Amino acid sequence: MNGKELVKNVSVEIFIFVLKAAVMPKSDLIDKKLEAAEMITAFKASQTCQDRLKGQILRVIIIDPDWMIRRNQLTGVILHRYIRAAIAVKTVTAPARFGKT
16 A cells, blocks of 8 residues: 555545544524524525535534624624524535534
């Protein structure tokens, strides 16, 4: 086995180990309506979903305890609010994985 094959084999083993060790984070807020409808719709419309994570959505978990508010630094006017989620997606090219939005 040459050096390239060894590096490839080790990197594949590390990738498989990391995939098996990956777990969904703990939910800080439980809102089934928000998780089921609005977050899935927003994720499907996102560039990340369209470019990289095409597949079946397995699970959505809200990881923030409450909504975050972004304000204008000068005026203090609320620009928008957001809440982050972890989404597990099973793709055709890879086993199930999750990402934070």
